[in-house]
Amino acid sequence: MTTVYIIRHAEAEGNVYRRCHGQYDSLLTPRGHEQLPFLAKRFENVPLDAVYASDLFRARTTAQAVAAPHGLSVETRPVLREIDMGDWEDLTWAELPRIWPEEYARWKSRPWEATPPHGESVMQAGRRMLDGVRALVRQHDGGAIAVVTHGSAIRGALTIAHGFAPEQMAEIGWGDNTCVARLDFDGPEQIDVVYENDASHLPQALSTFASIGWKDDKAVPSTMQIWFRRADPMNPADAEKIIAFMRELHRNAYGTDAGLQPDALLRDVVRAQQVSPRACCFGCREEDGAPVALVYLKTWYDAEPDIGLVGGFCIDAAYRGHGLSGQILGQAISVYRMLGKEYLVAHVGVDNARAQGFYQKFQFEKRGEYADANGNHFRMFKRICVD
Structure with a gap:
């Protein structure tokens, strides 16, 4: 059995500036940096053979906090990147329904089949990321690794890992920044999702969801955009x-x-x-x-x-x-x-x-x-x- 901890990056600019950041490269926020010591503490006594991350700044910086207590370096893999948001990259979320009303309505109502113009769908991103994880499982057969990646890619990957149909994606919901999922692999294909979207290591004051008014895991802020x-x-x-x-x-x-x-x-x-x-x-x-x-x-x-x-x-x-x-x-x-x-x-x-x-x-x-x-x-x- 190979254990993989899938970790969402710490809070980044797009999360609080309300901008569409897929593969757009952005920095962590002040609260994101405050989240890192709590994530590091969670993993300090967890055996790890290696730490991998998307090559985007927000993921590799988060991964460094996990790797440092173990004396490990972070290895980056572009295949672990977030969804490619195409023409939507770095636009405000509030702007999208004005320019692409039909495409955005589909993104909100049927995200498993929505594709931003010149981008990829959540399911495509999840499949790509999960295939990258499977390649790492082959390298670390019988070991334990941490993989730091991104929210939409994680959501798509977990839908696949559960064996759900794409339209069951809503059952996964969204995980807070620095949330963790544990996946146990029996070979690259057989996956047991032990837990998912667990951010119990964060105090409430450092929760991104709490700070921007997300009432649940459905990604709808209660504050104005x-x-x-x-x-x-x-x-x-x-x-x-x-x-x-x-x-x-x-x-x-x-x-x-x-x-x-x-x-x-x-x-x-x-x-x-x-x-x-x-x-x-x-x-x-x-x-x-x-x-x-x-x-x-x-x-x-x-x-x-x-x-x-x-x-x-x-x-x-x-x-x-x-x-x-x-x-x-x-x-x-x-x-x-x-x-x-x-x-x-x-x-x-x-x-x-x-x-x-x-x-x-x-x-x-x-x-x-x-x-x-x-x-x-x-x-x-x-x-x-x-x-």
């Missing part, structure tokens, strides 16, 4: 809304909007969108498209080539505290990562404790100061490059 559209500075209604958001931002940051120059702001937005059309976007309500947030990025800034500078994040006062902060941050990271930047940087007023708390929550670090007509600011850095 938004999609992003380009804010057009040449459209009078959009221009007025951009200025209104930035006035609110200045008042919150400095107590006054006297330093805001609307015409100069709109000119800068035009410059920024010449670099990336997504440099200034509204975050919109899923149901009716009403703008409830602004993400403005100074993509024209080139004094420090490895830096992506934030021009402003603002959430409508009525929607603060509804889980939008991670989603607007995720949009900024998406834009600047595509532009090849290593760091996301914000200039935060030294007296703006609320904004400093926002950035510190998402692991920005203070590195020096910056002064302009609005006063003194801390320079706050977050590394966004995936190695």
Whole structure:
């Protein structure tokens, strides 16, 4: 008998920024890093001959926590990757029903047969991943290994391992980040699923499901989700809304909007969108498209080539505290990562404790100061490059 522990990676950006991350390579979140010691503790006295992982950052970083107490290195295998989400990669989940209503409706209602455009289905991903595991079982006959992989691939693989028909996938449900399944193999083909989706090693405070409001294992967050559209500075209604958001931002940051120059702001937005059309976007309500947030990025800034500078994040006062902060941050990271930047940087007023708390929550670090007509600011850095 060969024992295989199938482990889902720790919490990653897509899980909390509400973005569709299949084979898109992303980083762990602060909570993801906090989850790792508990996963490592679970496995410190479990005999393991080897630790394998998908070659995506979130999986191989999680695997290192399992391997380290055993003095093992992590061996990566691309076959263990997450589902290929094709044209949906790195889009917000809230955007998908607007662009692909029929395909997304099928994904929600019949996921076992849904395939994102130019991607693969959950069952295809599960079969691919499980075939990779079977190859590892042949190498470690009679031993025990850990395999760190991804949520959709695990769900498809467990459906197959149970001998279920594809339409029985809902009986598997979703496992929380760092959850574990134990599969005992009698040869590569005969599989006994001893347990699955077990995240009992995590305290409730570190559960991803609990933090984003998943009421069950069906992947439906109870908190609000938004999609992003380009804010057009040449459209009078959009221009007025951009200025209104930035006035609110200045008042919150400095107590006054006297330093805001609307015409100069709109000119800068035009410059920024010449670099990336997504440099200034509204975050919109899923149901009716009403703008409830602004993400403005100074993509024209080139004094420090490895830096992506934030021009402003603002959430409508009525929607603060509804889980939008991670989603607007995720949009900024998406834009600047595509532009090849290593760091996301914000200039935060030294007296703006609320904004400093926002950035510190998402692991920005203070590195020096910056002064302009609005006063003194801390320079706050977050590394966004995936190695």
